[in-house]
Amino acid sequence: MNSLQHVAIIMDGNGRWGIKRKKSRNFGHKAGLKTVEKIIKISIKNKIKYLTLFAFSTENWKRPKNEIKFLFKLLDTFINKKIVEFKKNNIRLKIIGDINNFNHKLKKKLTDSEKITLKNKKLQVNLALNYGSKYELVRAFKLLNKKKFKVNIKNIEKNLYSSGIPDPEILIRTGNTHRLSNFLLWQLAYTEIFFEKKLWPDFNEKDYSQILNKYKKTKRNFGNI
Ligand code: IPE
Ligand code: IPE
Ligand code: MG
Numbered sequence: 413m414n415s416l417q418h419v420a421i422i423m424d425g426n427g428r429w430g431i432k433r434k435k436s437r438n439f440g441h442k443a444g445l446k447t448v449e450k451i452i453k454i455s456i457k458n459k460i461k462y463l464t465l466f467a468f469s470t471e472n473w474k475r476p477k478n479e480i481k482f483l484f485k486l487l488d489t490f491i492n493k494k495i496v497e498f499k500k501n502n503i504r505l506k507i508i509g510d511i512n513n514f515n516h517k518l519k520k521k522l523t524d525s526e527k528i529t530l531k532n533k534k535l536q537v538n539l540a541l542n543y544g545s546k547y548e549l550v551r552a553f554k555l556l557n558k559k560k561f562k563v564n565i566k567n568i569e570k571n572l573y574s575s576g577i578p579d580p581e582i583l584i585r586t587g588n589t590h591r592l593s594n595f596l597l598w599q600l601a602y603t604e605i606f607f608e609k610k611l612w613p614d615f616n617e618k619d620y621s622q623i624l625n626k627y628k629k630t631k632r633n634f635g636n637i
Contacts, residue, residue, distance in 0.1 A: 413628045418462035419455065420580035420603070422595055423448070425587030425611030427479075432611075438482040443613035445486055449494075452503070454617050455535055458624060462536045462577055464508070466595050470544030487541070488518060495525045502534035508573035509543030510551075538577065545597040548573055574599055582627050584620075586612045604630055 423444060430440025448465065455463045468483060498505055505525050514522070522541075552571035553563070561567045569575065579599045585591075586608045592600065606623045608615060 414581065414630060414632060416458075416460060416581050416624065416627065417578050418464065418580040419460055419582045419584065419624075420464040420466075420596060420600070421451070422466045422583070422585035422587075422593060423612045424585055424589055424593075426613060428587070429611040429613045437479060440611075440613060441479075441483060441486055445490060447613055447615055448490070450617065451615070451620060452535070452537060454620055456501075456503075458621075460535065462538060462580070464538040464540060464574075464577075464580060464596070466540045466543065466593075468509070468541050468543070469594060470509075470542055470547055471594060473542075484514075484518065488521070491521055491525055495528065498525070498529050498532065498537075502532045504529045504532040504536040506536055506538045507541055508538050508548075509541040510547065511541055514542070536577070538574070540595070543573070544594045545592075546594055549598060568598070572598065579603065582606065582623065584608055584623055586610055586615050602632075602634055604632070 426440035426444040427437035428440065429443060430437045433439065451465075452463065467487065472483075473480065495505070497503075507522050507526060511519050511522055549568075549572070552568050555571040556563055556567055574596070579601070580596065580603050583596070583600055583603045583605045585606070588607070588609045588611075590607050596603075604627050606626070608619060608623070610619060
């Protein structure tokens with residue numbers, strides 16, 4: 413059976429879920445947040461150590477202002493609500509992505525939350541915010557250049573946001589769309605990828621367990637036979 417430490421998820425399909433219910437896209441985002449809470453709990457149950465969630469991409473700034481505003485409000489609410497719980501339940505929060513240009517209050521809230529939960533060990537939730545894999549790689553190369561370090565695999569990995577985190581064994585993308593959308597291009601080099609038809613708000617414990625079980629039985633070759 414394959415071991416499992418790290419699951420990464422492209423949580424896609426919120427907007428369509430809202431529209432399908434004759435409500436707004438934002439209604440779908442709100443519902444999607446419930447799934448996030450569920451998946452965190454189930455990940456702990458399954459002894460997963462790292463859960464990386466794609467919440468906002470460097471490309472998502474193209475969306476209508478009202479949707480962006482709503483997503484950031486949701487993020488704020490999520491952090492307010494969850495940070496006490498994370499602290500209590502031994503969950504670490506880490507942000508991956510460039511939050512430097514976020515409004516000052518939110519940025520502080522995020523970095524404070526990272527600090528408060530830094531020593532927590534049960535599960536690490538990596539929240540990808542204003543995250544883009546191409547930018548992450550360019551940033552790593554720039555850091556290497558500045559430090560005058562050699563360009564090699566080890567040094568590149570050490571300068572990614574994901575430094576020190578094992579590569580995901582599993583990537584799940586919900587929402588019936590088969591692409592990576594600039595997510596973890598380096599880290600996913602040998603990841604098992606599961607495309608899920610369901611929209612993110614509909615994704616449930618059974619769907620998640622099925623993927624975990626299928627992964628455990630997958631023959632992973634890493635180039636070997
Ligand atoms: C959630 O799904 C992803 C986020 C950017 C938060 P979408 O908002 O992309 O939903 P669809 O794909 O348009 O249905
Ligand atoms: C990827 O979903 C980004 C997040 C889940 C945060 P998108 O819905 O933005 O991806 P594309 O634009 O359809 O590829
Ligand atoms: Mg989408």
